[in-house]
Amino acid sequence: MSTVDDVHALAAGMPFVTAVEGPKGNTVYQVGGKSFVFFRTPRPDARDPETGEKYTDVIMFWVESEEDKDALVHDASTPFFTTPHFDGHLSVLLRAAHLDRIPRDELAEIVQDAWLSRASDRRRRQWLER
Numbered sequence: 001m002s003t004v005d006d007v008h009a010l011a012a013g014m015p016f017v018t019a020v021e022g023p024k025g026n027t028v029y030q031v032g033g034k035s036f037v038f039f040r041t042p043r044p045d046a047r048d049p050e051t052g053e054k055y056t057d058v059i060m061f062w063v064e065s066e067e068d069k070d071a072l073v074h075d076a077s078t079p080f081f082t083t084p085h086f087d088g089h090l091s092v093l094l095r096a097a098h099l100d101r102i103p104r105d106e107l108a109e110i111v112q113d114a115w116l117s118r119a120s121d122r123r124r125r126q127w128l129e130r
Helices: 004-012 066-074 096-101 104-118 121-129
Strands: 017-021 027-031 034-039 058-062 091-095
Touching: 004 017, 004 027, 004 034, 004 096, 004 104, 027 104, 034 104, 058 104, 066 091, 091 096, 104 121
Parallel strands: none
Antiparallel strands: 017 027, 027 034, 034 058, 058 091
């Protein structure tokens, strides 16, 4: 099963990637200046339904399309979710606490797809040709 270290290793292992530090020390992985995996800081749109506490461990992954987003969010077997704040935004959210529900090979696909959704045509083509 997957861990936060796996997310970092997989994202950092993609080509042409830079890791930047967000304003609160959170890591943002980018390709060509575009984020594709983003460790979020606590925000009011993602809270524990029982306690009302903001989640401190949300990771955002970009997706290629609304269909991809819907498939991940509406599949009851996955822990991916979204919030109204992200309506119309091509991304899904995942709590790090639930990474253990995702096999590492599936996480690798999610990270690769996130990278592909944000990389330039040239970079995408180069990577896919390998």
